[in-house]
């Protein structure tokens with residue numbers, strides 16, 4: 001196998017996602033709506049896998065974390081208390097010449113509206129205003145009246161829904177600090193400069209966990225969660241050389257944070273935040289106690305009261321989705337043919353196996369392939385494909401990252417075995433037809449690392 005020298009670009013990933021129906025521009029027949037996307041079949045399956053792997057690691061396999069699903073639209077006083085109404089803003093500059101808006105802190109990543117090869121402010125024609133804050137929350141109205149009393153906001157983070165439920169959950173879930181509340185759901189931000197495909201979008205799905213700890217233990221748990229989350233990204237198959245940690249300095253930290261470290265991924269646009277781990281201290285519980293009048297504190301069995309501190313790992317499915325596709329994308333020449341292969345972790349891959357009758361019009365092969373497919377699909381997402389030459393069918397599966405293909409061929413009719421083809425090594429082996437289900441169950445339990453880093 002010869003490698004082709006084709007570095008992965010965001011355009012390559014966008015075009016694969018489009019071609020294979022992972023992701024489409026949203027409301028495309030009306031010209032789209034800047035940086036919003038719809039997910040097709042394989043995109044939905046991949047997102048489901050990411051979400052359930054996160055939930056499994058954060059809730060199912062632990063004793064100390066429970067789940068929550070809070071509303072997207074909360075009482076607007078929540079955002080007053082959390083500080084989002086006043087400080088959840090990005091610095092914005094306008095160009096009076098080209099009328100475009102830019103994030104003042106990211107001018108070096110933006111392109112001038114008239115000369116895209118230059119940065120805003122680099123040409124003599126650029127006429128930038130001073131930076132001013134731009135609040136990122138989407139406003140809406142609740143109910144029939146359109147006045148200030150009906151103004152509400154789409155949540156810009158899922159975390160506040162957790163804090164305002166602290167009392168409910170801590171009383172009912174019978175957990176004592178350290179314990180966590182985990183939530184997955186959509187968040188909305190009116191980003192000034194969305195872009196780079198799904199990396200920065202206005203509507204995204206966050207997976208956040210707030211871990212409530214005794215105040216003196218906060219530094220220890222902060223380090224613990226950085227390690228846990230980094231280990232989780234590695235366990236999905238992201239290559240070590242593409243992951244790093246970066247601590248925020250004081251200026252960069254959010255208004256609520258006393259310490260933040262980003263887990264960064266080497267995206268085609270450079271090192272960027274994949275996931276943030278923050279020590280939020282007692283900021284949120286104190287703010288909500290003051291604004292709501294409800295005491296959000298912990299009383300230990302000896303009657304001692306304290307406000308727990310919070311460690312928060314927060315990530316979006318979109319950032320993981322893009323990182324996984326960039327990490328997995330590979331082009332190579334096999335024999336005299338080029339193939340595109342997505343070397344996704346089998347547990348992340350949208351389809352776990354393809355079932356292919358070698359000669360679809362042969363009734364013996366067709367019947368056996370269909371029966372195998374119907375058995376396997378009760379347990380895993382698998383595909384049956386009987387259209388086109390076998391080589392083309394393999395390549396279609398390689399492009400969507402299907403780790404294994406089971407081919408029913410002439411030999412199956414003689415000895416009831418099938419060929420199993422491995423996506424990465426292209427090795428082919430034979431298995432008894434009756435043992436395929438167990439073989440697949442077992443293969444999906446194995447640890448996996450990218451062949452590119454072995």
Ligand code: GAP
Pocket residue numbers: 156157158159189191198199200201202204206208273274275276312314315316318319
């Ligand atoms: N509750 C804390 C919080 O929301 P954040 O750093 O603003 O912190 C957390 O966001 C994570 O959400 C980020 O690490 C990133 O994975 C994801 N994220 C934030 N803004 C995003 C956007 N516009 N598009 C996609 N993902 C985003």
